[in-house]
Amino acid sequence: MTDKLKIKNKEIAVPGEVLAEGMGYVPSRGIRRADDKLIAEQLGMISIEGKVIKLIPLTGVYIPKVGDKIIAKVIDVLMTGWRLDTRSPYSAVLSMKDATSEFIQRGADLTQYFALGDFVLTKITNVTSQKLVDVSMKGPGLRKLRGGRIVKVNPHKVPRVIGKEGSMVVMLKQATGCNIMVGQNGLIWIDGTPEAEVIAEKAIIKIESEAHLSGLTDRIKAFLEKQGVKVAPEQKKAPVKEIKKKITGGKK
Amino acid sequence: MKRTDGRNPDQMRPIKAEVGVIPNADGSAMFQIGNTIAYAAVYGPREMYPRFMQDPKKGVLRCVYNMMPFSGHGERVRPGGSRRSKEISVVTENALRPVLDLSDYPNSVVDVFIELTQTDAGTRCAGITAAAMALADAGFKMKDLVASMSMGMLSGEIITDVNGTEDCSLGATDVPVALIPCMDKISLLQLDGPISRENLKKLLETGKKKCLEIYKVQQEALKKKYKVD
Numbered sequence: 001m002t003d004k005l006k007i008k009n010k011e012i013a014v015p016g017e018v019l020a021e022g023m024g025y026v027p028s029r030g031i032r033r034a035d036d037k038l039i040a041e042q043l044g045m046i047s048i049e050g051k052v053i054k055l056i057p058l059t060g061v062y063i064p065k066v067g068d069k070i071i072a073k074v075i076d077v078l079m080t081g082w083r084l085d086t087r088s089p090y091s092a093v094l095s096m097k098d099a100t101s102e103f104i105q106r107g108a109d110l111t112q113y114f115a116l117g118d119f120v121l122t123k124i125t126n127v128t129s130q131k132l133v134d135v136s137m138k139g140p141g142l143r144k145l146r147g148g149r150i151v152k153v154n155p156h157k158v159p160r161v162i163g164k165e166g167s168m169v170v171m172l173k174q175a176t177g178c179n180i181m182v183g184q185n186g187l188i189w190i191d192g193t194p195e196a197e198v199i200a201e202k203a204i205i206k207i208e209s210e211a212h213l214s215g216l217t218d219r220i221k222a223f224l225e226k227q228g229v230k231v232a233p234e235q236k237k238a239p240v241k242e243i244k245k246k247i248t249g250g251k252k
Numbered sequence: 253m254k255r256t257d258g259r260n261p262d263q264m265r266p267i268k269a270e271v272g273v274i275p276n277a278d279g280s281a282m283f284q285i286g287n288t289i290a291y292a293a294v295y296g297p298r299e300m301y302p303r304f305m306q307d308p309k310k311g312v313l314r315c316v317y318n319m320m321p322f323s324g325h326g327e328r329v330r331p332g333g334s335r336r337s338k339e340i341s342v343v344t345e346n347a348l349r350p351v352l353d354l355s356d357y358p359n360s361v362v363d364v365f366i367e368l369t370q371t372d373a374g375t376r377c378a379g380i381t382a383a384a385m386a387l388a389d390a391g392f393k394m395k396d397l398v399a400s401m402s403m404g405m406l407s408g409e410i411i412t413d414v415n416g417t418e419d420c421s422l423g424a425t426d427v428p429v430a431l432i433p434c435m436d437k438i439s440l441l442q443l444d445g446p447i448s449r450e451n452l453k454k455l456l457e458t459g460k461k462k463c464l465e466i467y468k469v470q471q472e473a474l475k476k477k478y479k480v481d
Contacts, residue, residue: 016395018434042388059279089357
């Protein structure tokens with residue numbers, strides 16, 4: 001049987017679309033096999049790597065995953081902790097034990113630690129099959145977010161906001177001088193001067209709307225320059241060879 | 253036979269489809285066929301209330317079909333739910349559920365709101381077609397889209413895409429059909445009026461073909477949203 005590919009790399013597939021025929025192709029995430037056909041299960045962008053066909057979803061809500069760092073909002077105070085809105089169908093519980101290492105008196109007013117409406121940067125520690133979510137504040141950088149503003153983007157676009165090895169978010173931070181935290185659930189916290197915050201917010205909205213197009217970094221760079229902020233030339237990481245050269249002075 | 257609006261028996265009215273028309277929704281779509289316009293908005297998955305309706309095994313699909321008060325032919329449609337709209341909401345749910353996989357979202361609900369701003373027969377079909385696009389736009393796992401077409405019989409002849417005047421004429425038979433193309437299965441089939449067994453079989457054959465045409469329009473509309481200018 002001959003294998004036949006019916007779609008090109010980076011094209012958009014819709015649910016039910018036949019992507020390839022023949023047993024030579026291997027389905028990956030978001031794609032199922034029916035007889036000898038590969039069928040898309042979701043709306044998304046196709047990525048073909050050799051014989052493996054993968055579908056990258058472009059839309060959808062956030063589903064909590066263990067290890068994700070998210071920005072969550074305090075929506076309720078419980079007997080022994082706080083309930084947080086994770087911007088997904090499932091809320092998370094932050095227990096007193098995981099919130100602080102301080103001693104909290106029995107019956108103390110918990111809102112003095114986290115009040116209703118506060119935003120916190122937390123890490124998901126456990127998710128059950130029924131999607132009961134536990135989060136913790138113990139870890140580097142996890143804290144209550146004071147001041148600044150929150151921008152919402154689609155959680156599937158978060159990798160583009162961060163960029164390769166954080167390049168995009170580093171560029172935004174450097175250009176606007178803002179402090180930026182990106183949560184895996186699509187909430188982004190920006191803190192800086194009001195003018196810089198506005199520019200950063202605009203840039204993030206632009207990234208979200210053009211996330212599926214190529215050449216994104218260059219377009220965002222041009223956008224930032226148009227807004228009147230200076231973008232430092234991209235700092236290329238020196239390849240390992242050059243670093244070695246520096247250390248050894250070129251001698252073997 | 254020429255029809256009241258001059259179409260051939262197997263000719264559909266002009267079609268227009270667009271995805272992402274409601275920015276606030278998680279997924280949305282508009283589907284227009286002739287003078288019938290359906291908007292569908294999907295919200296969710298989100299926490300389900302009332303809680304006793306939660307399903308701990310999978311998410312729940314909840315559809316609401318609604319005709320707007322000004323949508324008819326000058327006569328004001330009474331706002332709010334009716335027996336008819338409730339029935340159509342249920343058949344819409346049943347038509348969409350076979351393709352939708354909500355097992356990843358226990359205890360949650362997916363709300364689909366279908367609003368008709370203008371009606372000229374074939375509203376439940378337009379609603380299902382729009383809702384399928386909106387669900388795909390919201391990023392749900394689906395086996396396939398669902399395409400729907402209102403078929404019928406008038407004076408002994410099978411007609412495609414029944415319009416308002418035909419629907420109201422004496423002796424007309426009305427058969428809405430929804431198709432899941434990749435499985436070649438029918439997920440909605442209702443019958444209002446007399447029809448012989450042979451004719452029904454013929455009607456379904458034509459109906460399936462027409463649904464596939466609608467299916468193409470749906471696919472194009474979904475892809476158009478992400479097209480580079």
